[in-house]
Amino acid sequence: MPAFDLDAWVARSGALDLDAIAWSDVAKYPVSAATVRTLSYMQDIESHTIIYLRSLLATRAVDDPEVATFLACWLHEETFHGIALARFLDAAGHPVGPRATPRGQEPVTKRVEGWATAMVSKAWPDFCAVHMTWGAINELTTLTGYLRLKAVAGHPVLGDLLERIMLDESRHFFFYYRQAEVRLRRPGAAWVARALVDRFWAPVGSGVGSDDDRAFMAGYLFAGDEGRAAARKVDDTIRKLPGFERVPLLEAWMDRHVRPVTGLNGGRNGYALN
């Protein structure tokens, strides 16, 4: 895999070109309730990036000039993903309302989690290896989720928008993955990173969106043959990182947590968390 050219990426990093999207055509095509629910969840996660970054800035991640530069541009791009998805939902007649819990009011569990992360970072010089690995998994899951959403939603304007977002996500993934690949080669780094992923990893958005929405979305995008194949591809890519051979990830999470819900007519009408 080639090196990530940070200077080149920073030079062209920027907001999505919202003017390039045919917003006035959005309402010409149907948008299913499942697509609206998935987009609403993703819009919330994209907009949550600034909160996620808040706890990261308390770690030694900011001491690495390359990582700090990346994070600054990354936040800008992710913020525009949230803005673009909100605009799509609005154009489709499903405007994003105010959050039930404002972002400034994080639950105690999240604050404790942030504090614990900062402590681990302080005590362990290779902390960044975990952060980069986590980032690689989450960016790849997001990218793959958008790819699946484009396929299942079948909406041309949404497809165009998601294509543009996916270009950004693939560069984000590439940065994190290359960083993880190098950092996990350090003695002990892979072992600790793997132990933390095994113990704590859950799909992007855990603790942000509701469990029901996450289960629904996981079922909508990753159940069925094509969905399972996409989830397996995510897992196989991460398994190429040092120390991550045979790591149980998205497919295993699906097996453990998502079960189909059968409706009154005997057909599958959704998914729930186990």
Ligand SMILES: [Fe+2]
């Ligand atoms: Fe994004």
Ligand SMILES: [Fe+2]
């Ligand atoms: Fe991203």
